[in-house]
Amino acid sequence: MKVLLVFAHPEPRSLNGRLRDVAVAELEAQGHEVRVSDLYADNWKSAVDLADFPVLPPGERLIPVQASKKAFQTGTLTDDVEAEIEKLLWADALILQFPLWWFAMPAILKGWVDRVFAYGFAYGVGEHSEQRWGDRYGEGTLSGKRAMLIVTAGGWEEHYTPRGINGPIEDLLFPIQHGILYYPGYDVLPPFVAYRADGLKETGFEPLAERLRERMRDFPFTTPIPFRRQNAGDYLIPSMQLKTGLELAGETGFALHRRASAA
Ligand code: FAD
Numbered sequence: 001m002k003v004l005l006v007f008a009h010p011e012p013r014s015l016n017g018r019l020r021d022v023a024v025a026e027l028e029a030q031g032h033e034v035r036v037s038d039l040y041a042d043n044w045k046s047a048v049d050l051a052d053f054p055v056l057p058p059g060e061r062l063i064p065v066q067a068s069k070k071a072f073q074t075g076t077l078t079d080d081v082e083a084e085i086e087k088l089l090w091a092d093a094l095i096l097q098f099p100l101w102w103f104a105m106p107a108i109l110k111g112w113v114d115r116v117f118a119y120g121f122a123y124g125v126g127e128h129s130e131q132r133w134g135d136r137y138g139e140g141t142l143s144g145k146r147a148m149l150i151v152t153a154g155g156w157e158e159h160y161t162p163r164g165i166n167g168p169i170e171d172l173l174f175p176i177q178h179g180i181l182y183y184p185g186y187d188v189l190p191p192f193v194a195y196r197a198d199g200l201k202e203t204g205f206e207p208l209a210e211r212l213r214e215r216m217r218d219f220p221f222t223t224p225i226p227f228r229r230q231n232a233g234d235y236l237i238p239s240m241q242l243k244t245g246l247e248l249a250g251e252t253g254f255a256l257h258r259r260a261s262a263a
Pocket of ligand 1: 009013014015016017018099100101102103104152153154155156197198199200201202203205
């Protein structure tokens with residue numbers, strides 16, 4: 001497989017940096033080809049602004065959705081964004097790696113998504129009508145490819161369980177896994193999460209690294225999270241509501257959008 005790993009940590013000697021090296025080495029040992037986008041090292045520009053749309057006539061109001069659409073259609077996205085899109089199309093699989101910062105991804109990575117997932121590429125794809133609400137959530141430009149998160153967190157695993165104070169990790173990661181990765185078509189694998197990262201001792205590193213190597217070895221075969229496909233009959237169109245009766249008894253919230261076989 002060809003794998004793109006997008007790395008978002010400012011310090012190469014960090015725990016994240018070490019885990020990235022472990023992941024890349026294991027993937028390469030398995031015969032996969034790996035490219036890395038190291039956002040801090042590349043000084044990635046994270047804010048969407050006028051500089052992203054150099055062909056916008058001077059003085060014209062910036063409407064980000066329209067400007068993104070036009071730039072994608074006319075091939076006038078900036079070179080840094082074009083380069084990332086080329087890598088995404090090249091790769092059979094995408095890994096996003098980051099430390100959990102305020103229950104989300106670091107701003108630099110969010111800015112990578114904001115700028116690279118352009119209209120016509122990652123959203124606004126396919127027919128939008130009363131009968132069909134585009135190619136998304138399981139369909140789209142990146143369908144047929146795999147994606148996965150590698151995340152480190154300061155909190156304990158118990159803090160991220162259904163009764164844990166931070167909320168369940170699958171809920172916290174839902175906007176990334178479902179909203180960012182599944183939306184443009186990726187099959188999303190369960191995440192690799194390293195808990196209690198700040199307190200990690202030297203002796204704790206090797207077991208963690210081995211757990212990550214195992215995930216990298218299984219990468220091509222791991223069963224994706226069974227998110228419901230938008231256009232496979234589970235949702236009413238155009239209200240995009242899950243049809244009544246498809247949920248398990250008492251099921252609410254994000255869990256509704258995973259098929260029952262998720263359990
Ligand atoms: P590092 O700081 O590089 O390392 C962590 C520990 O691992 C250190 O003790 C280090 O000595 C050790 N270590 C590093 N490399 C090795 C190695 N090779 N071998 C052995 N030991 C090693 N956590 C949450 O759970 N939820 C949050 O919402 C959250 N928000 C945050 C917001 C901010 C702005 C910040 C700065 C932190 C937040 N945290 C949160 C904590 C954060 O998730 C952790 O600090 C981060 O995941 C640790 O990863 P790192 O790569 O930065 O680790």
